Amino acid sequence: MHRSVSSQPAALFALDLTGTFAFGLNGALTAVRAARLDVVGVVVLGMITALGGGFLRDVLIGSLPPATLLDWRYYTLAAVGGLIAFALSRHLRRIETPIDVLDAVGLSTFAVIGATTALDAGLDVAPSVLLGVITAVGGGTIRDTLVGRIPSVLSTGLYAVPALVGAALTVATVEAGVYGLPAALGAAAACFLIRVLGLRYGLNAPEPPETRTRGGSRDAGA
């Protein structure tokens, strides 16, 4: 039922490396803010944020060892991002917006590549979308769990919804036989825009009726 997605376009590969660095940086910054950790803890959490989603995807499709452990650029960029976050955490706070934008690049690229990787592994449409989302949000979820926070993917739709859109558009273009660089960039751009607009305007997915009546989401994710 599925045709093989040809190997990723080179532009996507560059975005993927950018996203890995951004996730390493931002993941480690989040760790610095959430808990007092030494340099080992901060770098480890940066690497987990950057590589964890791909690990989960590659474990679930049985493609082991994970791709990012077989290419030195991935784990090196993840570690460098974490080290920079450790050394410059105070200064990086002043440039939150560019870091958020880089992070959204990572989210978008990971969703697209995660979905195509799952299709290539023979998974059907819905699980491939799911694995795109897991690739995009899995690393941050592991990091949040390790530092004792409710994962942001659970408490705010701002993270999962754009990844879902990006992965679904990707799978749709593959199924329609029109996947390629333009389609990949289009799907990633849709994810990116939703994520950035959501951050800018604080949009949220609906909450269950019960919790709404108890006072809304002000302290969701606390």
Added chain:
Amino acid sequence: MHRSVSSQPAALFALDLTGTFAFGLNGALTAVRAARLDVVGVVVLGMITALGGGFLRDVLIGSLPPATLLDWRYYTLAAVGGLIAFALSRHLRRIETPIDVLDAVGLSTFAVIGATTALDAGLDVAPSVLLGVITAVGGGTIRDTLVGRIPSVLSTGLYAVPALVGAALTVATVEAGVYGLPAALGAAAACFLIRVLGLRYGLNAPEPPETRTRGGSRDAGA
């Protein structure tokens, strides 16, 4: 040393789907109560509860992608259970008993199928029992960890002990060469009864001598 367990009886398959739905529903309901989450978070936690145990089992035996990602009925039922829990969480509270019973069906079936799947993968008796338990309680454990609760499998024997009995009886009947629908249903029924009686009478496994002297288990799992 092990003979292959023939493919699961059809009645077990129906129970397995029932359990998947029940775990998705109950897992999402637990998530609604434990933390304020939006629709994405609730459905994700329902799916993790329903599919997580089987994921862990299939990862550990190297049978990837996991079976429940290859059959649309599993992941669809898990998601539908989560969506229903999101939409009707207030009303579902009034019918807790039937939901608990359905949940016990899931626990029992997952323990039996998990154990036979591990035997089929060539594992020995004890690890197969262990994997039966992991299949049954793994999803709820991941969910509890994500929402910041001590997993109930750790704080109350009410969950792990019935799964252990169900998985052990299953492995015993396979080893004795008498596994089949009656044996599977018998093992599942034993698990089911212990779970339901435990819920009804609040039974617990023994605690270590030290914690008993500090005041017992009143706040265990708090």
Added chain:
Amino acid sequence: MHRSVSSQPAALFALDLTGTFAFGLNGALTAVRAARLDVVGVVVLGMITALGGGFLRDVLIGSLPPATLLDWRYYTLAAVGGLIAFALSRHLRRIETPIDVLDAVGLSTFAVIGATTALDAGLDVAPSVLLGVITAVGGGTIRDTLVGRIPSVLSTGLYAVPALVGAALTVATVEAGVYGLPAALGAAAACFLIRVLGLRYGLNAPEPPETRTRGGSRDAGA
């Protein structure tokens, strides 16, 4: 680029079993102190501490089922360690030092064996060091996460740094073509000494500039 590491020397195997028992015992003791758990929870956490790191390594290199599920001595020793911790938790507190020493034996052996196993699986130098560390600290990290503590590997370098040194020395001797029992024991001894000295003198890895100015590490890992 990599030559196959010949099968582990017999002395390492004995140390590995010792470490598995020690991790099961110590992991369960930590669990008793951190949360009120019944016998099932305590033994489960002991087994997770003892076997979890190797599970993570074997999952990531795709060597499944994990080695410790295929050899009854590993899972049995892990469970026995947990049971002893459950039964004797109060008395074991008085002999903390010997237990810490046994635990350091486990950390050292797991780092060495984890690194050589990763090299054998075809991983490059840096990921093999990483997997050595994961093997050594992964089980305790899962345990800490399950009982709701910030994992000690994140909050204190005392755990990850010795494992990193042990794994790096191991990989260096394999790359230099001089791996064997003396090299393995030397790498393990380096890890062991750093760990024991760190415990004795309360050494820590550097913290980020920001958190240092907020009052240092007194409550790190709380």
